[in-house]
Amino acid sequence: MADHAEQQARADGQDGGDGRRRRVLSGPARDGLVLGLAVGTSGLAFGAAAVTAGLSAVQACALSLLAYTGASQFALASAVPGGGLIAGTAGAILLGGRNALYGLRLADLLRVGGPRRLLAAHGITDESSAVALAQPAPAAARSGFRATFASLYLTWNLATVVGAIGAGRLGSPQTFGLDVVGPAAFLALIWPRLHAGRAERGVAVLGAAIALAATPVLPPGVPVILASVAALAGALAAPGPAADAVSEEGTGPEAEAGPQAGAGPGRQ
Amino acid sequence: MTGTWAAVLATAAGCYALKLAGLTAPRRVLDDRRARRFAELVPVALLAALTAVQTAGFGQSLSADPARLAGLGAAVIALLLRAPFLAVIVAAAGTAAALRALGVA
Numbered sequence: 001m002a003d004h005a006e007q008q009a010r011a012d013g014q015d016g017g018d019g020r021r022r023r024v025l026s027g028p029a030r031d032g033l034v035l036g037l038a039v040g041t042s043g044l045a046f047g048a049a050a051v052t053a054g055l056s057a058v059q060a061c062a063l064s065l066l067a068y069t070g071a072s073q074f075a076l077a078s079a080v081p082g083g084g085l086i087a088g089t090a091g092a093i094l095l096g097g098r099n100a101l102y103g104l105r106l107a108d109l110l111r112v113g114g115p116r117r118l119l120a121a122h123g124i125t126d127e128s129s130a131v132a133l134a135q136p137a138p139a140a141a142r143s144g145f146r147a148t149f150a151s152l153y154l155t156w157n158l159a160t161v162v163g164a165i166g167a168g169r170l171g172s173p174q175t176f177g178l179d180v181v182g183p184a185a186f187l188a189l190i191w192p193r194l195h196a197g198r199a200e201r202g203v204a205v206l207g208a209a210i211a212l213a214a215t216p217v218l219p220p221g222v223p224v225i226l227a228s229v230a231a232l233a234g235a236l237a238a239p240g241p242a243a244d245a246v247s248e249e250g251t252g253p254e255a256e257a258g259p260q261a262g263a264g265p266g267r268q
Numbered sequence: 269m270t271g272t273w274a275a276v277l278a279t280a281a282g283c284y285a286l287k288l289a290g291l292t293a294p295r296r297v298l299d300d301r302r303a304r305r306f307a308e309l310v311p312v313a314l315l316a317a318l319t320a321v322q323t324a325g326f327g328q329s330l331s332a333d334p335a336r337l338a339g340l341g342a343a344v345i346a347l348l349l350r351a352p353f354l355a356v357i358v359a360a361a362g363t364a365a366a367l368r369a370l371g372v373a
Contacts, residue, residue: 038352045357059276066280069287071315076279078322085275091314093282098311103290104298110291121288177364180339183322184360187340190315191347200312207313208320215325227317231309239302 028144032131033151039127040155042185046070047163049181050077052173057164064160068153069125071189072096078182079221087221094228102129109133109141123149199238206230334373339364 025033043064050060055077063073072092079088102124109132112120123145132145170176193200207230214223298304323340324330342363346356367373 096283100290177361184343204316207316211317230313235306
């Protein structure tokens with residue numbers, strides 16, 4: 001997941017110049033490859049959760065192939081049993097908004113145009129952004145981005161197939177505790193952000209409170225979208241440093257809108 | 269089923285459009301710090317809301333299911349121990365499943 005992605009990318013970005021790593025693959029490529037393999041296995045959890053929620057295995061796979069962003073995928077799947085599909089779709093897309101922020105920061109590094117930009121866009125996730133933004137130079141960033149995209153895309157999709165087919169054969173989801181997979185996944189995704197600052201924790205508590213309070217009175221899915229009001233309150237209360245100050249801080253993924261909450265397609 | 273497919277494809281299209289928009293848009297969009305902060309905080313609010321609603325929610329009613337709460341507690345412990353994502357999930361599901369199997373919850 002992204003927290004690990006971020007930690008690893010940060011750590012690896014620091015020792016990216018380590019000569020030992022260059023024997024087989026360049027540092028960023030190797031880091032991306034390993035990270036993709038590690039995080040991609042989370043597709044098992046998504047495949048299982050999606051089928052448990054009522055999506056078909058083919059639909060679960062379509063989401064991993066086409067949406068390719070974990071948190072949004074989990075969010076849509078969780079909306080299926082309640083029947084709030086429109087609100088669920090809106091919430092899932094809203095969650096994908098952070099990928100636009102990554103794209104803004106990656107554009108300068110990747111410098112891709114035409115058809116290759118269309119492909120590169122699909123590869124933007126918490127993980128590929130974390131690896132690319134942790135690199136000291138554009139060439140290393142491109143190499144890290146490509147490697148993460150390739151290995152994570154393959155692993156995430158294969159794991160989704162296995163998880164979806166496996167869960168379909170299990171029988172009652174509650175017996176295996178699969179109804180806790182969704183909440184546990186969301187908690188794991190938000191976890192690193194909760195350590196980012198008091199504003200993050202405040203927004204999380206307020207968001208959860210708003211959603212719970214609204215659940216009995218609003219249609220399924222809508223309370224979750226309403227919770228974004230908490231983010232608005234947080235942004236207005238503590239807007240954070242100005243853009244100039246932030247960009248001077250460094251190239252790490254934590255600067256500006258760095259990869260944090262992830263739902264990579266791990267969580268993506 | 270058709271509705272579900274529409275939701276799946278709309279989600280895929282929307283998520284891709286956002287990725288492409290970021291890669292294509294002028295970088296000065298990031299200059300407004302309130303807008304940037306809001307964009308950073310939206311996932312925090314939504315993920316917290318999803319965690320809460322899926323733990324305590326049964327359709328439109330709220331209730332505290334002991335197995336789910338214990339499963340989430342196990343996830344917290346796993347996260348505090350810095351366990352990898354999949355281990356967190358397995359701990360949560362395993363705890364809920366074990367409590368149900370034992371008839372405790």
